Amino acid sequence: MKAIVIALGVLLPVSHLAFASESRTADRTLSVTAEVDLDVISNPGGVTITTGSAASVHVHAVIRPMYGEADLGLADANIRALEQNPPIEQQGNRIRVGYVGNRELLRGVSIHFDIETPRDTQIRAHTTSGGIRIDGIAGPVSADSSSGRIEISNVAADIVIRNSSGAVVVRSPGGRVSARNNSGGIQVIGAHGPVDVETTSGRTEVSEVRGDVRSRTHSGGISIDNATGTVVANNHSGSIDVFQHTGPVQAETKSGAIRIAQISPAAITARTDSGPIKVDLAGGRGYMIDAQSDSGKVSGPATSGAERIAKLHRLKGQIGEGGPLVDLDTRSSRISVN
Numbered sequence: 110m111k112a113i114v115i116a117l118g119v120l121l122p123v124s125h126l127a128f129a130s131e132s133r134t135a136d137r138t139l140s141v142t143a144e145v146d147l148d149v150i151s152n153p154g155g156v157t158i159t160t161g162s163a164a165s166v167h168v169h170a171v172i173r174p175m176y177g178e179a180d181l182g183l184a185d186a187n188i189r190a191l192e193q194n195p196p197i198e199q200q201g202n203r204i205r206v207g208y209v210g211n212r213e214l215l216r217g218v219s220i221h222f223d224i225e226t227p228r229d230t231q232i233r234a235h236t237t238s239g240g241i242r243i244d245g246i247a248g249p250v251s252a253d254s255s256s257g258r259i260e261i262s263n264v265a266a267d268i269v270i271r272n273s274s275g276a277v278v279v280r281s282p283g284g285r286v287s288a289r290n291n292s293g294g295i296q297v298i299g300a301h302g303p304v305d306v307e308t309t310s311g312r313t314e315v316s317e318v319r320g321d322v323r324s325r326t327h328s329g330g331i332s333i334d335n336a337t338g339t340v341v342a343n344n345h346s347g348s349i350d351v352f353q354h355t356g357p358v359q360a361e362t363k364s365g366a367i368r369i370a371q372i373s374p375a376a377i378t379a380r381t382d383s384g385p386i387k388v389d390l391a392g393g394r395g396y397m398i399d400a401q402s403d404s405g406k407v408s409g410p411a412t413s414g415a416e417r418i419a420k421l422h423r424l425k426g427q428i429g430e431g432g433p434l435v436d437l438d439t440r441s442s443r444i445s446v447n
Contacts, residue, residue: 161225184217
């Protein structure tokens with residue numbers, strides 16, 4: 110009999126844990142008649158927003174317990190309360206999701222929202238802990254997270270992103286992209302408008318951009334590939350690569366290499382305190398060049414014109430019939446111009 114009592118004493122907490130750890134869901138479909146103004150918050154959890162019916166917004170909420178809570182009974186009670194009355198509000202075409210009036214209901218739980226909305230929707234999405242994914246929306250879109258991955262694809266209008274910790278990925282944006290990330294990389298692919306990105310710690314990759322690019326980072330590499338507008342890149346500690354470029358370039362880093370390759374002539378300015386500079390100019394075209402290194406060799410093509418200086422640490426003059434200025438300067442490394 111004692112053994113049976115002990116066994117039951119062990120099983121009861123386990124049974125309670127299994128009961129309290131069950132996820133629950135809530136669904137709402139809201140009719141709309143015009144452009145939707147969607148405001149979503151998930152603290153914590155996550156948000157996924159995709160294109161759905163042109164006449165409705167469907168919200169699917171998955172409410173889960175957060176493991177490690179001392180009072181699993183409280184978590185279960187909160188899950189049931191949120192299931193019965195999910196935080197979904199509508200005023201005409203303005204919809205708010207995740208705004209819980211009684212914050213005590215969020216103790217011990219997380220809510221992930223999967224939302225289908227008409228393409229003609231503008232979005233504000235925020236998470237304290239959890240990812241944000243948005244795809245196929247006209248926009249504009251504003252997204253910020255304290256901790257989580259942000260992934261936005263195929264948004265026609267402007268995009269503004271703020272992230273404290275986690276990767277940021279933007280694919281095929283139609284408007285301007287502005288992204289700030291404290292700890293994590295930024296990747297922008299196939300932008301049809303200008304791109305302005307900044308990260309404190311993380312690699313930045315920007316490719317296939319039909320507009321100007323401005324990139325800043327404190328620690329991490331910057332790579333910009335196949336951009337058609339002006340590129341301005343500033344790095345405190347890390348390399349800068351600008352390849353297949355057709356517009357002007359301004360690149361500066363305190364510590365790291367700079368590599369630039371143009372496919373049509375445009376002005377280039379490159380500065381580095383400690384690191385080499387390598388520039389591949391557009392073939393068969395004219396430039397003016399002024400390259401110097403305080404303590405490194407400077408090499409490049411033959412120059413001509415009224416003024417020509419060719420020394421171990423400096424190369425200045427005209428290439429071909431002349432053209433845009435290539436102004437290169439490093440304090441402690443080599444310079445190579447091809």
